[in-house]
Amino acid sequence: MVKLSIPQGTRDFGPDVVRKRNYIFATIRQSFERFGFQPLETPAMENTSTLLGKYGEEGDKLIFKIINNGPNILGQAQMAKDSRELGLLLCEKSLKYDLTIPFARYVVMNHGKLQLPFRRYQMQPVWRGDKPQRGRYREFYQCDADVVGSNSLLNEIELLQIYDTVFNNLGLGNYRMKINNRKVLTGLAELVGRPDLMLDITIAIDKLDKIGDNGVREELAQRGLAAKEIDLVMEFISLQGSNESKLERLSQLFTNSPTGLKGVEELRFIIGSGLTAFSSLPEIDLTLARGLNYYTGMIVEVKAPAHVNMGSIGGGGRYDDLTGLFGLPGISGVGISFGVDRIYDVLEELQLFPETAQQGSQVIFFHPGAGKLAEVFGYVTRLRQRGINTEIYPDDIKQDKQFKYAEKRGIPYIGYVEDSAPGKISFRNMIVKQRYSLSPEELDTFEF
Structure with a gap:
């Protein structure tokens, strides 16, 4: 008799779990709609060429590729010039890694029909070839909200307010929201004297929670930074104090970096404009890097309450030219994402699901x-x-x-x-x- 199982990193959901998950989806959808976002869905599969090269070297490794069927596969493989082309010939389609790149592809394909700025939300599953562990799955849902066609920082403020609204409605008022700006990280690379290694520095910093200070130092060295340059990076990301004190210190450090100063200015507006009140004020975290290549401005990450052992439960940021990857430059965007599966685990651990959610x-x-x-x-x-x-x-x-x-x-x-x-x-x-x-x-x- 065949022993039945499901693929590693995937799960079945019984009625009780589905009802609780639907409670989370409904809470998020209600806020998306209340803030004027419109629903959108894209296919589970994308062309592999659409996805590759958009998530950085680490992300590209995690894309689930679908092997072509048909009698001519071997013949096609023999025509490949290199390993990349071979991969594209053998696996023309892949499961989508996130909702942002497919959204950018949709915007480019439908640009003439859209009223800009276009505010959309998506609530669909995505797939990643990650190592399964608590809070990390190979198939999981994302709930995204994005605005494209507007450079206004009001969009950043409203998206952060959506986080605040949703997590308070779910009973997670003690969540922690961390923000940074990729322009600040560009300023760091210029401060170190290695603007050519900005992405390498960002990728290394982004692993701080996983590999610690020594691990980041080792990775920076492997990526070509000298010992003094590494010391500067580590000193920079360890800056402590209030949001205002961090902004003041950054302004002093970036006297010769217009890009870095622009990042400081944007952060100051987002958290200090007085346009809205947060139950938990976003905290500037200079270790926050978010390793995806397409971010260009504000980046944000939301953490579960401190006493819950869980990674981020949300994240996002500004991408000034994501559609430029597909031949349509000049359309700015900013978006956030909710990690529904992790949010479920947190609510379950804290026993925050109301009885009505299970009825x-x-x-x-x-x-x-x-x-x-x-x-x-x-x-x-x-x-x-x-x-x-x-x-x-x-x-x-x-x-x-x-x-x-x-x-x-x-x-x-x-x-x-x-x-x-x-x-x-x-x-x-x-x-x-x-x-x-x-x-x-x-x-x-x-x-x-």
């Missing part, structure tokens, strides 16, 4: 036997027409077995009819252990 059927009617089946099914239909989730046990079996079924399902109300009370419907509230006897007319107004 399915509100009422179940016992099967009354063939003689009264039409009568009871009429009551079921009336409750459904009122918008009350109602079911009827499908088999004519002993009521004690039907009762155990309802009890295990956690259905709040049991309905049944009795020969001793014709024209009446009996209900039992399983939560407060109370009984009711209603007429068919009262059934239309009773609050379940």
Whole structure:
């Protein structure tokens, strides 16, 4: 007999889990809509050429490629000039790594039809060939909101406010929001005297949480920085103090870096404009790098409450020319993403899911036997027409077995009819252990 399993890094979701996940999706979707974002969906697959080279060297390794089928694969492979071309010939399609690059591709393909600025949200699964572990899966959902066609920093502020709104609505008011700016990291590379290694420095810094100070030092050395240059990088990212003190210190350091000063100016506006109030003020974190190549301005990462052992539960940033990768330069964008799977794990650990998030059927009617089946099914239909989730046990079996079924399902109300009370419907509230006897007319107004 074949032992059944599912691919590593993927999961089945039973009804209870799906209901809780839908609660998270609904909370996020409500905020996206409230802030004026429009829904969008893109295919699970993209052309491999669309994805490669957009996520940096680390990201490219994690793209799930789909091997072509057909009789001419070997013949095509022999035509390849190098390993990259071979990969594209053998695997013309790949599962999407995130929602941002497919969105950029959509914008380019539909540019003439879109009203800019275009505010869109997407809630779909993505796939990465990562090593599975707690909070990290190979198939997982992202919920993204992006604005393209606007350079205004008001977009950054509103996106951060969406984070604040969603996490407070989910009961995670003690979340931690970290922000930085890629222009500040460019200023760091110029300060060190190695603007040519800006991306290398960024990639190394981005691993600080995983490999620690010594690991970052080793990686910077491997990427070509000298010992004094490494010391400058480590001194820079270890700057402490309030947001204002960090901004003041950066202004002093970047006297010869217009790009760095521009990053400081943007950060100051985002957190100090007074346009909105956050329950948790974003904290400037100079170690925040987000290794994706396309970020050019503000970058943000959201962490779970400090006492929860979990990585980031959201992140994003500004990308000034993402569509330029596909031949349409000059369209600026900024976006954020929610990590639904990690958010679920955090809410579960902290027991923050409300009871309503787990509720399915509100009422179940016992099967009354063939003689009264039409009568009871009429009551079921009336409750459904009122918008009350109602079911009827499908088999004519002993009521004690039907009762155990309802009890295990956690259905709040049991309905049944009795020969001793014709024209009446009996209900039992399983939560407060109370009984009711209603007429068919009262059934239309009773609050379940």
